[in-house]
Amino acid sequence: MSDTDQCRALTAGGERCTRPAQDDGFCYQHDEDDPTIDDDTTDTTTDDESTAESSTTEDDVSDENDEDVGDDESEASQSDDGTVGLIEVRDTVRSNAGKLIGHPFDALVEVGRQRDDDGEDDGWLAVVEVVERKAVPDTQDILGRYEIDLNDRGEFQSYRRVQRLHRGDTGESEV
Template sequence: MADLDPGEHTIDELRDELDDIDDRETLEELREAETDGEDRTGAKEAIDERLDAVDDEGDSDGDESESGEDEESDEEDDENEGSDESAGGGQDGDTVGIVDIRDHVQQNASDLIGRPLDGIVEIERTDDGWRALTEIIERRSVPDTQDILGRYALDLDDSGRIIGYRRLERYRRGDTKRDEEAPAGG
């Protein structure tokens, strides 16, 4: 483990590195290193996913630490994914659910666009896959109500890979007139 520093990798690169790690203890150390370092949500989620995969593969190292809280969390995730997959159209694992899309967008939007993700505004199923609307911080200001945000549409295929994106608009975070005008236009 000593050679892998999660902070030196993008989230996608980290995922590739994690695929080769089957030791639960090493993965937990990596998660702690990420938390103490850059503390990226996407990186921690990637490590958690690998931990879950290692647990599912029957890696029984540390069975005592796997009980309790982790099992409850896994059960909640399974319940949420089931409802999301039925909303997204697939339950056999052939297509991804809305939670998978959300996680993928959270993990990759910043790296793709080159600016920090502020939030995901909307995710919808399309004929060709998925579309996610995100808000990206294009310029930070003090106070933060003066931040300049960009609203981006990300197009994803059925498997959840981002296949395109575009900026739809830019606006100030504190611009409430935008929100008031939206219902009249729709």
């Protein structure tokens, strides 16, 4: 991949994002608000904590979570073939679900691997809640629960609403 095809954003570790760039020079996860590489140098660091939350690399995960990750880091890092792990999918969903669905993001309920009929990995499934209607008191907010399908590279493929509920509901009742 040439430099012009690669995202211009920097990861939390100060390294250039390895994802392919879209027309604006950034990947699906970054935009012009993120720290970028300087055209003269690619070794620039940043103190922006929001970038640390939205772009986790293999180095970041292994440095921060060595005792948690153990010997198997495959679920927490991007592999050589472009597939992503659990941490990166989680961060991508948190930072983009509200924009995708068109309502304010409220909570990430679940993230997990999808399996095909043969039991092989077939992308990711995330379940999120968004605020579909604010109310007073906030326990009466109407939340929508959505399933989001992502491919192995962590790119959104589809989403669907599976439930509507009041924030104060403690059971699985629907609105």
